[in-house]
Amino acid sequence: MATYKIQIDDEVRDATVEEAAQIEERQAEAEAQADAAEAKAAAKKAVLLKLGLSNEEAAALLG
Amino acid sequence: MATTPYPFVAGAVLTASQLNSTFNIPTTTKTASYTLTAADAGTRIYMNSGSATTITVNTSIFAASDVVEIFNIGVGVTTITAGTATVSSAGPLAVPQYGSGRLTFTAAGASIYTPTAVTTTSSGLTLISTTTVGTTVASVTVTGAFSSTYDNYKVTYSGGVASTAVDLQMILGATTTNYYYGFGYLPYGGSLASVTVNNGSSWAYAGGANTALTYLNCDIFRPFATDETLIASVGGNASNGNFGGGYLNNTTSYTAFTITPSSGTLTGGTIRVYGYQNS
Numbered sequence: 001m002a003t004y005k006i007q008i009d010d011e012v013r014d015a016t017v018e019e020a021a022q023i024e025e026r027q028a029e030a031e032a033q034a035d036a037a038e039a040k041a042a043a044k045k046a047v048l049l050k051l052g053l054s055n056e057e058a059a060a061l062l063g
Numbered sequence: 064m065a066t067t068p069y070p071f072v073a074g075a076v077l078t079a080s081q082l083n084s085t086f087n088i089p090t091t092t093k094t095a096s097y098t099l100t101a102a103d104a105g106t107r108i109y110m111n112s113g114s115a116t117t118i119t120v121n122t123s124i125f126a127a128s129d130v131v132e133i134f135n136i137g138v139g140v141t142t143i144t145a146g147t148a149t150v151s152s153a154g155p156l157a158v159p160q161y162g163s164g165r166l167t168f169t170a171a172g173a174s175i176y177t178p179t180a181v182t183t184t185s186s187g188l189t190l191i192s193t194t195t196v197g198t199t200v201a202s203v204t205v206t207g208a209f210s211s212t213y214d215n216y217k218v219t220y221s222g223g224v225a226s227t228a229v230d231l232q233m234i235l236g237a238t239t240t241n242y243y244y245g246f247g248y249l250p251y252g253g254s255l256a257s258v259t260v261n262n263g264s265s266w267a268y269a270g271g272a273n274t275a276l277t278y279l280n281c282d283i284f285r286p287f288a289t290d291e292t293l294i295a296s297v298g299g300n301a302s303n304g305n306f307g308g309g310y311l312n313n314t315t316s317y318t319a320f321t322i323t324p325s326s327g328t329l330t331g332g333t334i335r336v337y338g339y340q341n342s
Contacts, residue, residue, distance in 0.1 A: 002199035005328070012197040022239060023201050026232055031323035037100060037258045040312060055254040056087050 088132065098146065099124060099131060107132040110141040121146040122172035133283055134163040142178050152176040188217065191336045196223050205336060206319040208285040211278040213338030216286065220270060220279035220322060223332020229324040231270035231279050235317040239264040242300050244309030250302055260309065265323070268307050269296050272324060276300065279322065286317045
């Protein structure tokens with residue numbers, strides 16, 4: 001597990017094992033969400049490409 | 064009550080006690096509204112009434128440079144009132160209990176009131192804490208941020224940098240479940256995109272940062288209260304404008320929060336916490 005520095009108010013110290021695990025858990029979740037958002041955007045782009053529409057045209061179509 | 068031989072006159076002989084008493088300002092106490100007289104020059108007036116009172120200032124009673132001190136020791140507010148003389152002031156003319164001020168005459172018919180203690184009006188937003196972020200830290204916790212004093216808070220983080228382009232996540236206390244958040248962002252010249260957090264481990268898009276800046280601008284609603292906490296955020300960077308809102312689905316009372324970059328570290332900048340005045 002990587003080492004992290006954490007700050008509590010004005011004190012900076014090394015993270016404990018548990019704290020480091022929490023940081024990595026949240027970072028992994030963020031990465032998964034970013035991947036999901038990227039996949040969603042790619043899927044949207046693929047559909048628009050298939051339909052031959054721009055983002056603006058699709059937005060106008062959907063009202 | 065000690066009294067001075069003021070005003071001194073030519074040929075007067077000062078006794079030791081009179082000389083010592085020059086350090087004591089003659090005082091009188093009024094228990095009802097009062098109109099100043101010439102004998103009040105150089106004295107201190109204590110107002111002591113349970114009801115509102117006035118001190119009326121008339122012209123041709125005093126001379127330029129005459130001074131009257133006014134203290135209010137009663138519950139009722141005393142108001143310095145212009146009778147036939149003018150009373151100018153940069154502050155309030157109302158003297159609350161334990162407030163005081165000095166009335167200085169610039170002419171027989173003109174005076175200036177300078178309050179030395181007034182009741183201040185609470186501002187809408189009060190700075191609660193300032194935290195300077197250290198170097199290459201993976202998270203920053205601010206304790207003592209929330210209390211019973213305020214229902215709602217504003218949290219800002221600016222002036223720092225991140226080791227890479229990241230989102231800034233926020234959690235309350237040590238809670239890492241039950242966060243819900245909807246986030247929309249508008250790339251400049253692009254179209255609206257969105258992402259949501261559905262029972263996540265943090266408010267994952269509370270702010271953002273990159274190697275040039277940090278931005279976090281959140282309103283936190285009722286974090287200390289034992290009901291659900293709401294969040295609303297708005298921000299922007301070099302690539303998009305964004306906004307979000309959500310809530311934390313529990314009834315825990317919180318006093319602290321933690322900001323964590325979605326990857327890498329943060330360096331520098333200032334986290335400020337403000338309380339919204341309840342009334």
